[in-house]
Amino acid sequence: MAGMQHIKYAFLSLIIFLVGCSDPFEEKIKQQTPITELRIQQLADALTDGQVRNASLIHQYAEKLQQQKPHLTQLINEFNKDATTKGPMYLSLLDRLATIKNQPSMFASKEDIFNELVNIYLAADPVLYSDALSDPLNVLADMSDGVLPRVNSLSKAQSKQANNAQDFGTGEQLIGNPSYGSWTQGSNGMSFWAWYGMYSMMGDVFGSRRTSYNDWGRSRNYSYYNDYGRTRYSSPSQLKKQNDLDTRTKKSFQSRGQKYNSTYSKSRTGSSSLSKQSSTAQTSAKRFSTNSSYAKKSSYSKSSSFRNSKSTTSRSFRRGK
Numbered sequence: 350m351a352g353m354q355h356i357k358y359a360f361l362s363l364i365i366f367l368v369g370c371s372d373p374f375e376e377k378i379k380q381q382t383p384i385t386e387l388r389i390q391q392l393a394d395a396l397t398d399g400q401v402r403n404a405s406l407i408h409q410y411a412e413k414l415q416q417q418k419p420h421l422t423q424l425i426n427e428f429n430k431d432a433t434t435k436g437p438m439y440l441s442l443l444d445r446l447a448t449i450k451n452q453p454s455m456f457a458s459k460e461d462i463f464n465e466l467v468n469i470y471l472a473a474d475p476v477l478y479s480d481a482l483s484d485p486l487n488v489l490a491d492m493s494d495g496v497l498p499r500v501n502s503l504s505k506a507q508s509k510q511a512n513n514a515q516d517f518g519t520g521e522q523l524i525g526n527p528s529y530g531s532w533t534q535g536s537n538g539m540s541f542w543a544w545y546g547m548y549s550m551m552g553d554v555f556g557s558r559r560t561s562y563n564d565w566g567r568s569r570n571y572s573y574y575n576d577y578g579r580t581r582y583s584s585p586s587q588l589k590k591q592n593d594l595d596t597r598t599k600k601s602f603q604s605r606g607q608k609y610n611s612t613y614s615k616s617r618t619g620s621s622s623l624s625k626q627s628s629t630a631q632t633s634a635k636r637f638s639t640n641s642s643y644a645k646k647s648s649y650s651k652s653s654s655f656r657n658s659k660s661t662t663s664r665s666f667r668r669g670k
Contacts, residue, residue, distance in 0.1 A: 374459035381463060382450070385470040389442055392473040393434045401475050403482035403500060404432035410489040410497050417493060421554065425492075427547040431485040437528035437545075438481060438582060445469050445584050456585070465585060472581040477626040481582055484522040484573045491519050492555075501621055502571065508619035514570035517560050520551035522572040524560055525612075527587045532562055532594055539563060540594060566598055566612040571619025577627045579613070 395401050399408075411429040415422055430436045446469055448455055449462055456462045471477065483501040490497045491505060502508070509516060523529040530544040540562040544551055552559070569575065574582060583591070595611050602609035620627075 372459045374463045377463050378459060378466065381466040381470070385446065385466045385473070388470050388473040389446065392439070392442075392475055392478060395475040396432065396434055396439070401432075401479045401482070403479040403486050406500060407432040407482060407486050407489065410486060410493070413497060414489055414493055417496060421492065421550075424547060424550045424554065425489070428485050428489055431482055438478070441528055441582065441584075442469055442473055448584070461585065468581055471626075472578075474626055476624045477578075477581065480623050480627045481573055481578045483623075484526065487522055488520050501573070501623055503619045503621055505570070508571045508617070511618040512570055513568070514617070515564060515568040517565060517569070518551070519555040520548070521560075521570060522574075523548070523551075524565060524569070525572070525591075526574040527583060532590075540598075562594060562598055563601075566595065567609065569612060569617065571617035573620070573623075573627075575613070576616045577620065577623070 392401075396404055399405050407429060411425050411432075414425050418425075431438060433439070445465065449465060453462060456465065472481075480501060487499045487502050490499045499505075503511070505516075508514070517524060524542050525532075529548050530542055532540040533543045534540050542560040542562070542565070543549075579591070580588065591613075595613065599609045599611065
């Protein structure tokens with residue numbers, strides 16, 4: 350009997366040991382996955398119901414701009430997708446969630462998977478998402494030659510002066526954003542921005558010069574994505590590519606005895622009337638470390654309520670007083 354008792358205690362000890370050795374993030378992932386899925390669906394409903402402020406403005410700006418410049422209808426329609434579930438930003442959230450579910454081996458650890466789930470959850474907040482849409486919205490504003498005002502942003506001239514920035518042409522807010530293009534390396538080893546699909550019309554129609562990372566990295570202007578939304582609206586692999594490119598560029602400058610400050614080391618001036626969620630996102634971006642997929646600390650709440658970001662907007666597109 351005594352022997353049986355020893356075996357029983359040994360077995361129980363083994364069970365306790367195995368439970369203690371299990372990955373603590375396994376259960377967190379199981380709990381967070383349906384929460385993130387629900388938030389993405391809530392965002393889809395909000396976009397469909399016209400409850401995302403800047404999405405509604407994109408529709409209005411697109412309609413107005415088509416009347417002003419009908420020859421740009423194809424490009425305008427492409428930007429109009431940003432206000433729907435067919436836009437590149439929304440589709441990117443779905444792709445990132447699919448990667449977690451179908452290719453978990455892409456992540457270095459369960460903690461990284463959990464952090465990505467939380468980031469997608471936060472990115473799908475309709476209020477934060479509305480702020481992120483200010484970039485494509487303001488591209489439409491700039492395409493109107495000043496007829497339509499910028500939203501959540503200073504004027505181009507004001508931010509250019511404040512940041513001592515170069516002018517990279519109409520659409521410069523989207524340079525560096527992986528939803529609209531990517532950095533490609535030329536035969537000379539330099540990296541240049543290449544637009545995806547229809548967005549290539551930005552350079553063709555507006556005559557924007559070819560943008561090199563060397564120039565853009567040092568002298569870019571403000572954009573929501575690069576100054577607030579990068580860690581929320583990028584996958585871990587996209588963030589790694591961005592940081593690797595910036596590191597290579599810095600080393601290249603140093604090898605020539607020249608100084609180079611990371612394009613992400615200092616936030617540019619240019620935002621206006623952004624939400625509290627964006628301020629939190631910017632703080633998270635500053636904590637981002639190249640040694641991890643995301644910052645180690647990410648705040649979220651399972652009980653976070655869905656927020657209606659709909660607001661009344663004048664159809665005359667006048668700024669509020």
